Amino acid sequence: MRLITGAAGFIGSQLAHRLWKDGAELILIDNFSYGSKDNLMFEDHDFNSEIQKVDIRDKEAIKEIFQNNKIDYVYNIAGIAPLPDCQLNPTEAIEVNLVGFVNILENSRIYGVKKVIQASTNAMYENETEFPTHEDNFKQPTLIYPNTKYCAERFAESYCKTYGMNVTCLRFANVYGPHIDCLRKQPPFVGYMIRELYYDRVPVFHSTGEQRRDYIYVEDLINLAILVQKSEGFDCVNVSSNKNYSVNEMYAIAQRLMGKDIKAEYANTDHYWYKYPGLYEGAYPIKSEILNHEVNKYSLCDNSLAHEKYGWTPMVDMEEGLQNVIEYEVKLLSRK
Numbered sequence: 001m002r003l004i005t006g007a008a009g010f011i012g013s014q015l016a017h018r019l020w021k022d023g024a025e026l027i028l029i030d031n032f033s034y035g036s037k038d039n040l041m042f043e044d045h046d047f048n049s050e051i052q053k054v055d056i057r058d059k060e061a062i063k064e065i066f067q068n069n070k071i072d073y074v075y076n077i078a079g080i081a082p083l084p085d086c087q088l089n090p091t092e093a094i095e096v097n098l099v100g101f102v103n104i105l106e107n108s109r110i111y112g113v114k115k116v117i118q119a120s121t122n123a124m125y126e127n128e129t130e131f132p133t134h135e136d137n138f139k140q141p142t143l144i145y146p147n148t149k150y151c152a153e154r155f156a157e158s159y160c161k162t163y164g165m166n167v168t169c170l171r172f173a174n175v176y177g178p179h180i181d182c183l184r185k186q187p188p189f190v191g192y193m194i195r196e197l198y199y200d201r202v203p204v205f206h207s208t209g210e211q212r213r214d215y216i217y218v219e220d221l222i223n224l225a226i227l228v229q230k231s232e233g234f235d236c237v238n239v240s241s242n243k244n245y246s247v248n249e250m251y252a253i254a255q256r257l258m259g260k261d262i263k264a265e266y267a268n269t270d271h272y273w274y275k276y277p278g279l280y281e282g283a284y285p286i287k288s289e290i291l292n293h294e295v296n297k298y299s300l301c302d303n304s305l306a307h308e309k310y311g312w313t314p315m316v317d318m319e320e321g322l323q324n325v326i327e328y329e330v331k332l333l334s335r336k
């Protein structure tokens with residue numbers, strides 16, 4: 001039996017679908033704070049009647065799930081991912097991304113889970129200056145979100161060292177693919193860009209658009225998440241294509257694939273989180289240099305550990321991946 005938390009979200013729902021197709025027995029939970037019923041509906045299966053509305057922080061409910069089922073593998077995909085949401089509600093971000101995860105770890109310890117796979121992030125390399133970035137010896141992060149995930153890894157390591165448990169923390173690069181959220185307050189760049197093109201609107205990017213990030217297609221990520229089930233002990237593994245793209249390069253590909261010709265606008269980085277006025281208020285408003293750094297940071301993760309230890313190679317290139325997102329998003333937006 002496999003437990004997937006955050007199963008109504010982008011990555012969790014795709015993982016559920018893949019494991020279901022592979023014939024796995026699944027327990028799916030989500031508190032629906034960000035997830036949606038739409039994500040649970042696939043052409044060949046609808047998970048809406050199977051998923052349980054449970055919060056990973058709920059000690060009683062989580063204990064009951066572990067007590068009543070023989071869970072061998074846990075995928076802790078639940079989390080609060082948008083950076084400004086974590087900045088604005090730091091205690092909730094810590095409760096979910098850290099305390100909720102420790103609740104999962106503790107039950108995994110008591111009830112004998114063979115392997116826990118944690119959704120971690122390459123956002124913790126935000127202050128890194130060496131590229132491609134390896135898993136070890138990086139500079140500690142600054143913002144709330146990467147710190148919650150960084151601390152979660154430390155607790156996973158503690159459980160592995162203290163009890164001999166097995167946990168792999170997968171540090172995802174920017175994940176894209178069908179089910180990426182394009183409707184939330186601050187959608188991820190890929191979801192936002194395609195949405196604006198769909199409506200023939202002028203997208204607003206920050207800085208010059210020359211900033212480069214690395215990406216990973218959701219199906220490639222899932223392939224690795226399955227491969228790591230077999231390893232023992234504790235490890236942290238980058239999940240990246242080891243190739244990065246600028247905002248402008250991505251936008252050019254999306255425009256071509258969608259047959260559009262709309263010139264983007266570029267805004268000052270100070271306005272990056274303008275939809276979150278709370279961050280600009282109070283005695284200590286967010287620093288311009290932090291926003292500037294967040295927008296302009298360069299990211300490129302080394303993926304050789306995943307290749308050497310797990311025999312994993314990403315298969316989907318950007319054109320094919322974006323085409324799949326476009327098809328998904330166009331279908332979704334045409335129904336709204």
Ligand SMILES: NC(=O)c1ccc[n+]([C@@H]2O[C@H](COP(=O)([O-])OP(=O)(O)OC[C@H]3O[C@@H](n4cnc5c(N)ncnc54)[C@H](O)[C@@H]3O)[C@@H](O)[C@H]2O)c1
Nearest residue numbers: 006008009010011031033034035055056078079119172175
């Ligand atoms: N998408 C990315 O580019 C990316 C990159 C790095 C890491 N991650 C991590 O991967 C995970 C999944 O990301 P995603 O893009 O699918 O995000 P998502 O928001 O689509 O999915 C997260 C899911 O977790 C659920 N959730 C939140 N708090 C919960 C709680 N307390 N109890 C139960 N469920 C809860 C949400 O409702 C949502 O369905 C997150 O932990 C995120 O931090 C994502």
